[in-house]
Amino acid sequence: MKVSVQIATRDRLEPLCKAISSVLSQDYGDFEVVVLDDASQSLDVCEALKERFDDPRVRCFRNGRWSGVSAVRSRMMELGEGDIYCSIDDDGAFAHSSCLSMIVEAFRADPKLGLLAGKIKDYRGGKERLLLPFGKKALKKDPALPEGRHKVSYFLAGCYAVRREVVERCGAYRPEMMYGEEELDLSYRVIAAGYDIVYEPGIVAYHWPEPSAFGANQPRSEVYYQIRNRFHLAHAYLPVLYIPSYIAIWLGRYLFTCLQRGRIADYLSGIRDGIRNMRAAPREQLGREALAYLRNNYGRLWY
Structure with missing residues (x-):
């Protein structure tokens, strides 16, 4: 099974090179590294990577215009x-050389496994x-939870892997979401299609947070999209109750x-546009089996 390790980036060459190096040091050899530069302004990322890495497995592409996390x-x-599509952040890295081997082994062993969530050390x-x-x-109730392998109801994009066939069946990220809750949106679709999402603590990625790479001079902030997208999630998937x-x-x-960030205008416009989108978008309410999966595997419905 070939693994496509995917890293989105924007104006972060040195952290990106650290992330790529952690992929190239993996003990599983059948992989590629797909880097997509979301319109960096300070440098030509693809040219810089050609100089740093003489490896045909590193493939770099560039967006001419900033398009946002979901679209990238x-x-x-x-x-x-x-x-298999695997993802780590450009300001992160795999913690050890067996991560890809563990990912491939997990997918080979379980045909119902649709998405594998790793542990992120931030x-x-x-x-x-x-x-x-x-x-x-859940963590308060069971402090040992992070050290066990469990079915879960969502994942974090800083360290995960998903079958290609799952994406072909369920769809990829929704570009219109831009930023915020796009992982939860994809999780709902994966679960609704009958696949499991599994947390594997042995697959570990580090994360050293850099300043936000969210598009500079954008008219909307991250929190605007988070608010707007919560309306989408509620309307698209949850029972009316x-x-x-x-x-x-x-x-x-x-x-x-x-209130803390002085973003009341974004708060109000996020509500306004969230309601507008609810009225225009179709509902894809989760079925009985998907709702049971959420209840049994650390999912949330009331909030």
Whole structure:
């Protein structure tokens, strides 16, 4: 099985090279590295990579215009030639040389496995914390949860792998989402199609957060898209019973964030556009089996 390791980037050459080096040091040889530069302004990333890496497995592409996280991730899937699509951040790296071997072994062993979520060790502020596909309540109830292999209900894009056939069946990321909750949107579709999402603690990526690479001088901030996209998730997938609490709780959380950041205009416009999109978009409500999967595997419905 060929693995397509996909790394989106923007104006981050040195961290990107560190991420690529961690892929090239893997003990599994059948892979490619697909880099998509989302309109870097400070340098020609592809030319720089040619000088740094004399390896035909490193393939670099460039967007002429900034297109956002969701569109870049979707485009990389179109460009990838692997049977498995794997992703790490450009300010991250694989923690050890057996990550790709473990990914391939997991997919070979379980045909129902659609998406594999790894463990992310984040070093924001110089302190290590784990980024995991579990809520705080689940972790509080079972502190050993991060060390076991479990079915889960979503993933984090800083370290995951998905079958190509799953993407072909369920669709890739929705480019119109731009930024925020695109992983959860894809997770719902994977689960609705009858596949499992599994957390594998042995697959580990480091993450050393760089300043946001979100498009400079964009008219909207990240939080605008997060708010707008929460309306999409509620309307598209959740039973009507859960929509009021879901929207209310998330709007409360984002209000606090926007007050702190001075982004009230984005808060209000996110609500406005979220409601507009709800009216225009079709519903793809999760079926009974998908809802049961969420309830049994650390998913959330009320918020």
